[in-house]
Amino acid sequence: MRHQRVADVMARDVVTVPVDAPLPQVVRTLAERRVSGAPVVDANGSVVGIVTEADLLGKQASAGVAAQASTWRLWRRKFFGRGVTARTAADFMSAPVITVEPGTRVSAAAAILARNHIKRAPVVDADGRLRGIVSRKDLLSVYLRADAELAAEIRSEVLDRAMWVPPTDVTVEVSGGVATLRGKVERRSMIEVITALATAVDGVVEVRNELVADTDDTHIPPSTPENVGILHPEQ
Numbered sequence: 001m002r003h004q005r006v007a008d009v010m011a012r013d014v015v016t017v018p019v020d021a022p023l024p025q026v027v028r029t030l031a032e033r034r035v036s037g038a039p040v041v042d043a044n045g046s047v048v049g050i051v052t053e054a055d056l057l058g059k060q061a062s063a064g065v066a067a068q069a070s071t072w073r074l075w076r077r078k079f080f081g082r083g084v085t086a087r088t089a090a091d092f093m094s095a096p097v098i099t100v101e102p103g104t105r106v107s108a109a110a111a112i113l114a115r116n117h118i119k120r121a122p123v124v125d126a127d128g129r130l131r132g133i134v135s136r137k138d139l140l141s142v143y144l145r146a147d148a149e150l151a152a153e154i155r156s157e158v159l160d161r162a163m164w165v166p167p168t169d170v171t172v173e174v175s176g177g178v179a180t181l182r183g184k185v186e187r188r189s190m191i192e193v194i195t196a197l198a199t200a201v202d203g204v205v206e207v208r209n210e211l212v213a214d215t216d217d218t219h220i221p222p223s224t225p226e227n228v229g230i231l232h233p234e235q
Contacts, residue, residue, distance in 0.1 A: 002157075004202045006109050007102035009141050010123050010132035016041050019048055023087045026051060039122040039130055040093045046128040049093030056092060099124045102131055106202060110139040145203035147174040154179055154204075158197040163190060170194075170211065177205035188213035 015033045017026050019042050030038060030053070037052035099122050100109045113121060113136055123132040151174040159165040159172070163185075170183035179198055185191060191211045198207045 003200070004106045004142050005102065006100050006104045006106065006123055006134050007132070009106060009138040010102070010134040011138065012132045014039065014122075014130060014133045016130065017051060017089045018042075019088070019090050019093075021089045023089070023092070026089050026092070027056065037120065039097070039133065040089045040095075041130055045130055047097055047099060047122045047124055047130050049090070049095035050097045050122065051089050051093040055094060097122060099128075100134060101125065106139050106142050109134060110136070113139070142202040143177060143205065145177075147176070150174045150177065150179065150201060150203050153201050154181075154198050158194060158201070162197055163194055165190075165194075174204075177203060178208060179204050179206070180208045180210065182210045184212050184214060186213065187215050187217045189217050 015029060015035050015038045017029055017038050017040055019040050021029075026038075030036070030051075037050055037054075039047045040049040040051055042048050098112065098116050098118055100112055102123055102125065104112075109121070113119070120133055120135040122130055123134055125131050151172045154172045154174070155167070159170055160167075165183075165185060169185065170181055173180045173182075179201075181194065181198065185194070191209060191213060194211065195207050195209050198204060
């Protein structure tokens, strides 16, 4: 079964700032590109940090500046005209930065963002070079997959390819991301496996299993060298 990876949903056109960029350049880049944060990269294109509005405005907000002032005005008031233009992105960036790799599963990347309480993460290759950026919104896009697409994947990848269940034995219906499976399978132990595999399909919210089995094999002890010898003396 092919799971969606970060490379499938990430943004590839990433606004970046050089590690030695003067502060006015950093502010101007964020304001003109209308982004709230940007990875900071070195001369080799490797991510060394990230700079955000929070990094630049944290102290200003605690000073009680009027909330209605625009971000650009706040930055201009705080940094321009105070002789701080020699300061660079390296002075304000957050480092080390949480990153993910292009091949990371979407579900795993979502867990990384949630666990670290961040909204986005730079996507880097094995050498640390920037390849894109992924946000919570990007990762949640898997839940926008069409119901028909989800049903087709469960049918082909789970029932046909993984479990060899004939189409006439089990039906798949998906509504609002909730998959309902109805029909009969050969063994009861297959039901748990089918449920787990269907749940793992990217975009499936819930699996409602209404399957029944011809044989209850859940209490059959696992094969061991001893009982294999008993059943098959010729071995």
